[in-house]
Amino acid sequence: MSRRPTMTIRPCPCGLPEAYEDCCGRFHSGTAAAPTAERLMRSRYCAFVRRDGAYLLRTWHPRTRPERIDLDPGTRWTGLEILDTDGGSAFHTDGTVTFRASYRGGSLHERSRFERVDGAWVYVDGDFLS
Template structure:
């Protein structure tokens, strides 16, 4: 099965180990891809675990009616394995109530104790 993040890899070789807690994302982009996969598979627990405590909500419900279909990475700023911060701009495509749509976001990430975390995002 191909990974929902559209990396081209299989789920088992891509986001699967991250969502299972068996591996950590080495870059901000990989964390972004794994978070998209978590939305696509309904894994709210992973989304909360990968969210920085300063901005993380107390709970999160993933809408089961939204079908996430594709992720395009539009731009990256820093966010590499030796950086402490990064920004990933993406467009995520989805289908809801039979209607195709997309959303764009500029997401900020930080790396603390060798772990990348999502901080927040702005539309765009």
């Protein structure tokens, strides 16, 4: 009797149980758009984990987007916790997501603002919280 190797599907870095390809990967590749501000937040966190600066710039509001982004190769992101959302659904034009993103050695606590531009959610800016 032979045993088939079992494949372990690792959940997406954004914290949802789906595989990356079925979760944030489809947003990163451009085959789908994040349907809510929270999903955009999760996909942006995942882009930081994967060092996908192009996606981060593409999903940044044109009004506040920097010309380039420098991702620290030494930062090891270890988890995302969504603490609160306000608005940001399919029925809203703006919203906020409060989150804590952990990295080896600390965490980042932020309330991020999102808006729709041409129907797509984009990151506007955020306030660091203690």
